[in-house]
Amino acid sequence: MSRQEFAYEILEEEAAYQGFFSLFKFRLRHTLFDGGWSPVLTRELFHRGNCVAVVPYDPITDQVVLIEQFRVGTVKNQDAKWILEIVAGAIEPGETAEEVAHRETWEEAGCTIQKLLRVTEFYTSPGGTSEKITLFCARVDATRADGIHGLDAEDEDIRVHVFSFEDAFAKVESGEINSGIPILGLQWLALNRERLRREWTD
Template structure:
């Protein structure tokens, strides 16, 4: 099956971009559809599930997320994550983001997955990593970058409370994916 992207243009360009294109693609019945589509383009991202061995806890962030206010949330729990720079390696990015947001140095994070965050509307692909840390790996305060107006709090989720948090407190898809991976592979 084939597709063709025609006349792709940026129709909004601020912190993120909105793309518009005329697309043609084959159908499962052998026909062809030609239509206009839009895509939110923010680049690729990384995220990491940090397991602190000494406390038997998952390290989460809590931070304000404007889009979640549409559903009366605001501050949500997430695994640490960030946007990749142009041509940046996912491994390099996750090491940097972990230190910026959490204050922890990670040396050999393992990539456990990559996935599209919302393939019907966004170009973003997320690279998901896992690493184990101890309090000795905490080398700076974390909390995010002041220059990016970040205000990030570190929260420890005890493994014993993971089930209840998944059903009551975790609403972020990448965090749900990571915690379910942990339950299937580490517990």
Template sequence: MTDSRGASLPDSRGRTGLDRTGRELDRNPDVVVRDVEVTSDGWHVLRRTTFDVRGSDGRWSTQQRETYDRGNGATILLYDPERRTVLLTRQFRFPAYVNDHPDGMLVEAAAGLLDEDDPETAIRREAGEELGVEVGALTHVFDAYMSPGSVTERLHFFAAAYSPVDRTGVGGGVADEGEDIEILELPFTEALSMIADGRIVDGKTIMLLQWAALQGVVAGRSPLP
């Protein structure tokens, strides 16, 4: 174990042993983990892992990869099949702003980290906090690794129908967490056009909208269980 913050020394959140993650992995006989280092002292965990990997030619090589561990998350597309609308959010995202987005204000499906909850509980919480919607029956769409080259997060995708009576809260996010979220209720056809013209550039949102288009759920052609 390395003598660093988050390993043998507490990090800024009082955590230790963060360098143990991944050391015991043995599901792939062609990968042997040799060392794990904690390389940041932030809210989430950045690790540098050294491992041996056997290539398709049978030769072993030693590689290093950095992984950013922010926990797993969930996202949801809320749609009204009667009025053919979807509920989305708009909020400032600095990482997008610093990487050439015009103003950093991204249109997205509601989402959040699981924070020790199961995915269904977490997404119901997030829909309430961000959109003010009390979600009824949920459909699990799929799970996906959104940036598997460096980020460990697995995102759980959901969809659910809503109607105006389900909008029981004010939404807007949790102010104490610095959230300032605008709620957008859009015609589904407009949301799809926003993908084409670049007004929607968030990956998870594009995936959910395209899934809905393929399934025909917003138009009521393919009722979900």
């Protein structure tokens, strides 16, 4: 079956919950690789819209700016409840991904972006959520990164950390950084760091 022959039908859609996030319930079916159609399936979709994530990197000092905050997604496990991440935030109506990158890097880390590079786009967990991330790497001045940040209106309490690249990547390898988005972002930086240091320090 070619991709042109793929098809699906939504037979019923119900808004099961509307709050800070949304939950939709679908009855649907889709074509099968061997031909024909699947039975009618019931699937729930966690919807939060598209988001942006940013790896704030200082090529002069070879440092990465990370943020730490409480995450409710950890409460059902034995992991630490305050976790290290990269900057991230939702794209609001009328905003571009680039505008969100600048806004969130300032709001969450207190850093002004000097250069911005779009890395890739990806779904975080397409088996159940619509969230799609646009990942950037941003040149920042890490010597100015410090303190507690976040918006009071969103009850954010975000602490900024500055690590050498080696220390930040060691936290990925040890499992201390255990969230998918910063892992992906720091792995990309590991592959492209030398190029960025050449291109962003000219």
